[in-house]
Amino acid sequence: MPRCTLNGLKSMQVYLPIAEISVNLYLLLGLGGIVGFLSGMFGVGGGFLMTPMLMMIGIPPAVAVATEANQIVASSVSGAIAQYRRGNVDVKMGIILLIGGIIGSVLGVQLVKLLREMGQIDLVIKLTYITMLSIIGTLMLIESLNALRKAEKAKGGGKAAAARKAGSHNWVHGLPFRMRFPRSKLYISVIPPILVGVAVGLLAAIMGVGGGFIMVPAMIYMLRMPTKVVVGTSLFQIGFVTINTTILNAVQNHTVDIMLALILMSSAVIGAQLGARAGSKLPGEQLRVLLALMVVAMCVKLAWGLIATPDELFSFAAGGE
Amino acid sequence: MNRLHKTLLGGLMILAALFLPAHAEKKPRIVADLSTHTVAVKTDFAGTRVMLFGALVGSDEEGKKRPDIIVVVRGPSLPFKLHRKKRVAVIWVNADERAFRAAPGYYALLSSGLLENIAPAARLRSHGIGFEALQDHLLAAADGFKSIEEAREYARGFVRLMKKKGLYRVNDNGVTMTGRYLFRAQFDLPANVPLGEYEADVYLWREGKLLGKYSSPLNIEKRGFERFVYEFAHKQGLLYGIAAVIIAMAAGFAAAAVFRKS
Numbered sequence: 001m002p003r004c005t006l007n008g009l010k011s012m013q014v015y016l017p018i019a020e021i022s023v024n025l026y027l028l029l030g031l032g033g034i035v036g037f038l039s040g041m042f043g044v045g046g047g048f049l050m051t052p053m054l055m056m057i058g059i060p061p062a063v064a065v066a067t068e069a070n071q072i073v074a075s076s077v078s079g080a081i082a083q084y085r086r087g088n089v090d091v092k093m094g095i096i097l098l099i100g101g102i103i104g105s106v107l108g109v110q111l112v113k114l115l116r117e118m119g120q121i122d123l124v125i126k127l128t129y130i131t132m133l134s135i136i137g138t139l140m141l142i143e144s145l146n147a148l149r150k151a152e153k154a155k156g157g158g159k160a161a162a163a164r165k166a167g168s169h170n171w172v173h174g175l176p177f178r179m180r181f182p183r184s185k186l187y188i189s190v191i192p193p194i195l196v197g198v199a200v201g202l203l204a205a206i207m208g209v210g211g212g213f214i215m216v217p218a219m220i221y222m223l224r225m226p227t228k229v230v231v232g233t234s235l236f237q238i239g240f241v242t243i244n245t246t247i248l249n250a251v252q253n254h255t256v257d258i259m260l261a262l263i264l265m266s267s268a269v270i271g272a273q274l275g276a277r278a279g280s281k282l283p284g285e286q287l288r289v290l291l292a293l294m295v296v297a298m299c300v301k302l303a304w305g306l307i308a309t310p311d312e313l314f315s316f317a318a319g320g321e
Numbered sequence: 322m323n324r325l326h327k328t329l330l331g332g333l334m335i336l337a338a339l340f341l342p343a344h345a346e347k348k349p350r351i352v353a354d355l356s357t358h359t360v361a362v363k364t365d366f367a368g369t370r371v372m373l374f375g376a377l378v379g380s381d382e383e384g385k386k387r388p389d390i391i392v393v394v395r396g397p398s399l400p401f402k403l404h405r406k407k408r409v410a411v412i413w414v415n416a417d418e419r420a421f422r423a424a425p426g427y428y429a430l431l432s433s434g435l436l437e438n439i440a441p442a443a444r445l446r447s448h449g450i451g452f453e454a455l456q457d458h459l460l461a462a463a464d465g466f467k468s469i470e471e472a473r474e475y476a477r478g479f480v481r482l483m484k485k486k487g488l489y490r491v492n493d494n495g496v497t498m499t500g501r502y503l504f505r506a507q508f509d510l511p512a513n514v515p516l517g518e519y520e521a522d523v524y525l526w527r528e529g530k531l532l533g534k535y536s537s538p539l540n541i542e543k544r545g546f547e548r549f550v551y552e553f554a555h556k557q558g559l560l561y562g563i564a565a566v567i568i569a570m571a572a573g574f575a576a577a578a579v580f581r582k583s
Contacts, residue, residue: 013365013366013367013512014364014365015362015363015364015365015366015367015512015547017543017546017547017548017550017551017554018550018551018554020513020515020516021512021513022366022367022368022512022513058513070565070566070569071569073566073569073570073573074568074569074570074572074573074576075573076573077569077570077572077573077574077577078572078573078574078576078577079573080573081573081574081577082577082580085581120415122415123414123415239573243566243569243570246562246565246566246569247559247562247563247566248562249562250554250558250559250561250562250563250565251558251559251562252558254554254555254558254561256554256561256562256565258550258554258561258564258565258568259364259550261565261568261569262568262572265568265569265572265573266572269572269573269575269576270576272576273576273577273579273580306412306413307411307412307413308413309408309413310406310413312478312481312482312485313405313406313407313478314403314404314405314406314475314478314479314481314482315403315404315406315415315482316401316402316403316404316482317402317403317404317415317418
C-alpha cells in the first residue's frame, strides 16, 4: 500500500507544538549545524542568520525570535566553555558588558511591545538589520583587509610589526571610572563597555539575536580588546542575555518552542564546537574578512527584500493569524 | 482507514438505504460519516487525509437524474489581521492594517462536478456555499475599512493568501458517486491546519435545487507530548521559560564536555 511510503516520508516531518506547524526534521538539523559552526568560529550568536531563515520556512516571526534566543543559550554556553578552556574569556569585562546587556534587553522588550501595537515591528526589525549590518560590514571589511595587508608586509619585513595596537589610544581611554582588565590587558573606563552592553541588549530584544555581530566589532575597534579574548567574552555575555530574553518571552508572549529549540540545539552545539576548532586554527585577520563578507551579503539580501516589488502586497499581521 | 472498515461502512449504508421505507415521490435524505471525528496532532503530524462516506436514503433513485453533491468543510472561526504594502520612497512598507473579525481557519469546497453545472452562482451564494459567499462573510466581519471597495480587495487578498497556505482549497472532483446511492469525498488537512472544531456540511442538489443538508463534526486537537508542552507553555510561563533555559544550558554543557575528551 502507498501508506507505507507515506509513513516513511512522515517520519522526517516534526510537528512543533508552539509554532503549530510541521517542518522537515533534516532541514532544521542542517540549519542548526551550519549556524552553530559559524557561531563557534566567529563568536556571534548566529541569530541574525537563523531568525530570518526560520521565518522563511514558515515559523511565525514571534516564535522564531523567542525560540532563537533559547537556542543561542545552548550554542553560546557551549562555545563560551570551549573558549574559556583556552583562556579566551575575560570574565570581568564580560560581567560589565552583561550589566549593560540586562538593562538594554529590558528596555528593548518594552520597545518591541510598543512597535508591535503600532504594527511596524517587521519594518523596524529589517531596517535595523540593514543599518547595523551595512555600517559594521563595510567598516570591518575595510579594516580587516588593511590588517591582512599589513600582516603580510610585516611577514616580509621579518618582525611582527602588526602584533597589537597596544599603544593606540582613542576617546574611549579618556573617560572616568577606569578599571583594570588584566585578561584584556586594558585599563579603561567602564562606561563604554556598559554602553556597548546596553546597545547589544536593546538590539538583541528587537532583532531576536544574541548581538555578537555588533559586540565583536565594538570590542575590537572601540574597546581595543585583543581579538583572541573577544570571541569568548562575547559568547559569555550573549549566554546570559539570551537566558534573560528567553524567560521574558516565555512569561509574556508564550512564544518559546522547546521542541524547535531542542532540534536546533542538538545540531548547533556540535557545529559550534567544530567551528571553535576551525576558528582557532585560522588567523584572526582572515576570520574577520570572512565575517565581514558574510555581514555584507546578509545586508544586501535584506535590503533587496525591501526594495524589490513584492509578488503579494498582502500579508498576515503578526499575532493576527 | 482500512479497507475492511470502508467496506463495512459502505455495506451498512446500503442496508440502511434498502430497509428504509422508500416512497416514490419522497425527496432523498443524506446520511454521512467521516472516517474520523478526531484528528490528533502529534509529533509526526504532517497533515492528514479525511474521508467522508455517505448515502442517499428515503427515496427510490432509479430512473431519476443523478444528484449533485457539494461538501463544505469549515475550520474554526478566527480573527485575522492583514497588512498591505505600499512603496514609500524606495522601500516597500506595510502601510495599512485591516482586520476581519471572523473567518474560517480552514475551508474546503468539494463537489461532484463543476459548481456552475450544479446550480446558478447566485443560488449557491445565498446558501452560503463557495468562495463568493465566503467573501460576503468576510465583508460582514470587516473592521476599519475606508470603503467597501477596499474591503473587497483585502478579502480577495486574504483568500489568495489562505489558498497559498493550503488552508483554503477547491476540488470539483472531490466527491465521487458510487452507483446511485453511495458517495464519498476526501479532503486533505495540511500540517499547518488550525486546531479546533470543524464541521463538514454535505449539500444535496438536483437540477439546481437544494434537496437537503447533513452536518458532521470534526475535532482537531493536540495530543500527548505536544499537548503537554502547549499547556505548560501557556499556563506556567515562568517555569516553562526556566525549563527551556535549563535544557539549553544542559545541551551546551554536554556538548562542551563531549568535545573536551576528543
